[in-house]
Amino acid sequence: MELRHLRYFCAAAEELNITRAAARLHMAQPPLTRQINQLEEELGAQLFIRGPRGLTLTPTGKFFHEHALQMLEKLDTTVAAVRRMSRSHKEMFGIGFVPSLFYGQLPLLVRELRQKDEVELTLAELTTVEQVQALKAGRIDIGFGRLRIDDPDVEQEVLFEEPMMAAVPEGHPLVGTTPTMEELARYPLVLYPASPRPSLADLVLGLFRRRGLKVTVVQEANEMQTALGLVVSDFGITLVPEQVKRQNRDGIRYLYLAEKHITSPIVCSRRRGETPSATMQAANAILEVLVENRRTGKYP
Structure with missing residues (x-):
């Protein structure tokens, strides 16, 4: 499966008409039909019901459309961030977090890192399991969650x-x-x-x-x-x-x-064995102060 298959499918799912979808994609109708058929064959699932008045998404098609949109959105966000980083020559630094941590001191870490001119900061709302996978894939640099997960490529520290x-x-x-x-x-x-x-x-x-x-x-x-x-x-x-x-x-x-x-537990996850960048060193220093504040009762 290639990226174009996702874009072709989403266009067809939103237009529910091959002719209109082909026009939207600036391509002829037969190649688009072939690409959709190939996608269904690869997935082993019917995504559309073809009718005289157009297309109807199957329940499987609706599920796939929802997740395809999420994948394309994440890709577009990543591409935009990479372009901004390239233009500004900034270091990209990704933070993953579970939502409940944003009621405490995590926003203070984000605020201090955002004040650094040389850093392009990205945030991703992820479960701890997703954070481990994102760290291994290089999508984030540090994660904050609530589960202890044993993985040889990721080190975890219980902050408190x-x-x-x-x-x-x-x-x-x-x-x-x-x-x-x-x-x-x-x-x-x-x-x-x-x-x-x-x-x-x-x-x-x-x-x-x-x-x-x-x-x-x-x-x-x-x-x-x-x-x-x-x-x-x-x-x-x-x-x-x-x-x-x-x-x-x-x-x-x-x-x-x-x-x-x-x-x-409040668990901080990082890639194991990686030499800390300047931004990671700054994040670790900020974290040390925030954790000490929490342990000594100086809760913000």
């Missing part, structure tokens, strides 16, 4: 352990208490992210399972903000890292747990 909190709706019976895990297990649980896994969702489930507690997962959400919205709607409760309480969302109360040792 962050307390977990229960997020419950306003007026919930647990408001005003420091609940135990056993008490939390009595209420429906909203879990996030639903995918990709493993993720924080598995860390949360593990906290209950290791204590022999069964939970009822009433709803799964891909985004933390969606999960919190479900909590506000009284679908259930959820567990969140301490940093999340800083957003002060209406309709939610954040409760510290009775078991103070229940935490989520």
